[in-house]
Amino acid sequence: MRNYISIFWIFFKMSAVTFGGGYAMLPILEREIVEKRGWLSQEKIVDYYAISQGLPGIIAVNVAIFIGKEKKGVLGGVFAALGIVAPCLIIITLIATFLKNIEDQPIVRNAFAGISIGVSALILDAVIKLWKKAVVNRLGLMIFGIIFLAMIFTTISPVVFIAFASLVGLLSAKFTKGDSK
Template structure:
């Protein structure tokens, strides 16, 4: 029971400070899930993101369910997800019900201007931390660079990139090389 409450609380905190899509959650996940609670390793987090991207549903929800399920089974998955949903439900309801023209307040724009900068710096730091675990050799470095370019310049679907990379991994390491 304590485990499940802990999951709910942690994911509510993460949901309340996620600005943007599921990727913006990454630095919060690294800090809370990997560093603080040790509910998953950095590698597992990367795997969750890979799977979350190729399966139906919003990435943030998929990742929350994944972490919760690993920690405390079905109840854990459900409660972690409810946790990440809660701040959205409360905040959006209040805004939709009581604050007309929310975005027309100048101060809101300024605060967001500042937050966007923090989110950008945080995600760069996350990428650096992640690359230490994921880019273990020159082949990985090449895969990372190619995926970066395909995604940024050519807007290739993440699903295609993940599937292609997975196939490449199977071919390159067939019959051996366990790490």
């Protein structure tokens, strides 16, 4: 039981100090899971992020479930998910209770503006790390370019883009034996 509580507590702490969602959590997750504990490789974390983007639900919760399951099975996944969700429920409940009274205060507006800037930096860091791991050859760059342009100029669902990228990656691996430069 101690292992499950430990998994819960690790994800609770990460979630409690992360604003901005799953992508903003990536640097903290890498530091805690990859560097500090050595539970998984950075590549595995990036793979879990990629898979989680195509699944319904919150990316951070999906990633936590994958990591918890990898560490301690299905129950580990449940405890990791509860650890990610619990701080959000507590914080949202507190904000909903007290925010109506303070939301117009300049200090609160300035705090949220500062949080937005910090979250933007964390997301940029996650994008750079994902870029370095995911776009490793010309094919990856082409897939990125096509999807990026399609996202800007169309309203196609992100699920279609993920399916497209997966299909191209699978076909590339099948026909080039992993060498798609």
